[in-house]
Amino acid sequence: MRKVLKGNFIFTRIFGEYEIYRDFYLAIENGKIVDFFKFLPIKYKNWELIEYKDKMIIPSFMDIHLHGAQFENIGLGMDLPLLPWLETYTFPEENKFASNDYAEKVYDKFVKDLIYHGTTRACVFGTIHESSKILFDKFIEYGIGGYIGKVNMNRNCPEYLQEKNSYEETLNFLDYTINKSDMVKPIITPRFIPSCTNELMEKLGKLAEEKKLLVQSHLSENKDEIKWVKELQPDTSYTGAYQKYNMLGEKNISIMAHCVHISDAELPLMQNENFYVAHCPTSNFALKSGLAGIRRFLDNNINVGIGTDVSGGYTLSMRQCIVAAVETSNLYDTYVEKSKPLSMCEAFYLGTKGGGKIFGNVGSFEVGYEFDALVIDDNSTLPLEKRLEKFIFDGKNEDIIEVYAKGVQIK
C-alpha cells in the first residue's frame, strides 16, 4: 500500500497556526504519511501517483463524543433540557436497540452519514444492548476508526434499560471486540454518575486499568444533573466522583463530554495529559446546558476535542460544531467572563488534531501520522486558509469528493 498524492494541503500542526503546502507531494505507506516534498524524489517514481490538481486536501474530522443509537432522533425533541429529554426522547429510542434488526438498519445509516460529513474517527456510545457489537462491526465494514462503547446503566433509568448484569455484559462485549480490529476498539462507557452504582463504577474503573481500555462518560453538562450528582456523591465534586474510580486519565485516556459548569476546584483534576474534554457546542445550545469555557481549559493545559453529541446535538456535521465552538467562545467572552474567543484556526485544530490524539497520530499531516483526509473540490481560487474557513463555515458536503481513513480511500 504505497502511493503519492499531489495537491494543496492545509492542516494545523500547532494550535492556532495553519500549515500550508501548495502543489506538494505527500507519500503514504501502510496508511501513514512517510514524506512530504515539493519535487518528487526518484525513489517514489514507481509508487502510484494521484494528482489532485487544484483541489484542497484537509484532515478529516475527529468526532470525540456522540451516540450512534440516537441517530434517528437527530433534530427531534429539542424542546427539553437534559434530564426530561433523556426520559422522553432518548431512552425510548435506545430501547429499540434490543432488536438487532433495528440496530443493523440504523447503525448502517449512521456510519454512512458520518462519512458523508467527513468524519473518519469517532468515540461513540452504543446502548446497553448486545447490538452495540453491530455498531462496532459497521465501523470495520466502512473502514473508519474509533472507540465503541457498550453503555453501562444499572440504576436511575427506566426498567427497560436497567441492566442486571452490567459488568458481565461488558466483559462479553469486550470478548467480542477487544482484538478484532486495528482501527476500532472498545471503550468503557458508564453513561454518567447517576446511572451506575458505586460498585459498578469501581469495577469498571478496575477493568479499564486491567485491560488498558479508554473510558468515556458525561461530566457537568447541566445544572439539574450536577445537583443530582451532588446528592448521589455528597462527599465530592462531579469531577471528583470520576476521580474516585480512576476515570480521569490516571490509567489510560478518558474522554468526558460537555464540562460546561466546572468549578475552579475541579480544574486541577482535569490537568492530566490523558484527560480530554469533549466540547459539544451544538448540543449545549440545543439542550440549554450553558456555555462551556474552552479557553479556560486550554490555558490550563487541559486537552480539548469536539463532539457532535448526536442527538443532544442536532447534526453529525463537525463543520457546524467547529463553527458553534467559535460562537460559544464569542458568547462566553460577552456573557460569562472575559476570555479570548477561539479563532476558526484554533477551533479547526480542536476538531482535527486536538481530538485526533485520542486515536493515536491522526488529524494532522505530519510524517508518521495516519493519513485521514478529505479531498475537497470547491472550485475556489482563494488562498488556502481562506478557502478552508469558507468550507468550514458554509461548504457543501457534496464538495467532499473523496475521503481517506488510514490511507485507504473509503469514499
Place this chain on the structure above:
Amino acid sequence: MRKVLKGNFIFTRIFGEYEIYRDFYLAIENGKIVDFFKFLPIKYKNWELIEYKDKMIIPSFMDIHLHGAQFENIGLGMDLPLLPWLETYTFPEENKFASNDYAEKVYDKFVKDLIYHGTTRACVFGTIHESSKILFDKFIEYGIGGYIGKVNMNRNCPEYLQEKNSYEETLNFLDYTINKSDMVKPIITPRFIPSCTNELMEKLGKLAEEKKLLVQSHLSENKDEIKWVKELQPDTSYTGAYQKYNMLGEKNISIMAHCVHISDAELPLMQNENFYVAHCPTSNFALKSGLAGIRRFLDNNINVGIGTDVSGGYTLSMRQCIVAAVETSNLYDTYVEKSKPLSMCEAFYLGTKGGGKIFGNVGSFEVGYEFDALVIDDNSTLPLEKRLEKFIFDGKNEDIIEVYAKGVQIK
C-alpha cells in the same frame, strides 16, 4: 396558469401552531392558492395535476436581511466585530461592484445559491453602484421576488464608497426599477445612521413617502456602533434617529436589521404594524454583536422575520438561521433575562410567514396566498411536524427537489 398539487403540506398559519394537510390537493391559479381539499372536486378535473405522493411540501424561506454584494465574503474574516469588520473586509469587497462584469458574475452565483437554500423572497442590500440594477434583474431572471436596495452612503466611509450624489443616484435606480416587475421592487436603503448625512436621511424619508417605497436599514447591532450613533444623534436614541425621518413604518413598511440592544424606551417606537425586526442570529453570533431578545419583541406585538445577513452571517441557509434563532432564545433566557425560548415551530413561522408579510401574502399555504414552496424528498415516514423539524435542523439541500415561487416552478 392553473394546476393542482397533491401531497403532504405543513405550514404555520398561526404563530406557534403547525397546520398539516396530509394527502391533500391544493389548487393554484395565477400563482395564488385558490383552494385546498381532501377530495378533488369535479371543477378541477381538467386542471394539470401534479402528484407529490410521499413528499413533504413546506413554505419556502423569506430572508428579510442580507447583502448580495457580500456573497463572496461568506465565511471570510469572521474575526472582527462590526466596525473594523466593515472597514477591513466588507467595504473593499463592495468596492468591486463598481465593475458591472464583477457584479454580473457574483450576483448570478448569489441568486442561484439563494434558490439552492430554498429562499424565494428576500430583502437585499446591493451597493452604492449602478450594478445594483444587475442584482435587480437577476431576481427577475431567476423568478424569485423581493426588495432590492441601492445602498446610500455619503459620509463616514472610505472615499471610494462615499457617494457625491446619493439622492440623485437613488432616483436613477428607481427610474430603472420601479415598475419593472410584479415580484421584484426597489427599496430605500440608507446603510445605517453613521453613513448618511441628516440631509440625505431627510430626503430619503420623504422619497419613500412620496413613492410609497419600503425602507430597510440597520439598527442597534453592536455597542460601539450604538455609541457612535449617539455621538452623531445626541438628542435621541438609535431608534429615535430613524423615527425623525419616518423610517419606522409610519409611511410604509420598514425593516430594521438586528435590534440587539434595544432599550425599554425605544420599544414603543417599534410598535407599528408596518415595522419589522430582521433578526439575524448567525450574524450576531459571528460578529459578537450580542443576543437579541426576540420574545420581548413578540410580546410587545412587534413584527419579526429572520435574515441571514450574509456576510455578517456566514451562510445563506435560512434553515441554519432558524436553528440559530432557537439557540439565541435559549441563551437569552439563560444569560440575559428570563424569557421563554422560541420553539422550532415559532422560529419556523418567523422564517416563513413572519417575514413573508413584507412581500404580501406569502410564506403560508392559505387561500389567497401566493404559492412559494419547497418540495422535499427526504424519504421519511415520520409525522409531518417531526419531519419538518428534522429537515430544518439537519436536512440536506439536495433533498429540496423542487422550488416554487408565486406558483411557478423555478427549480
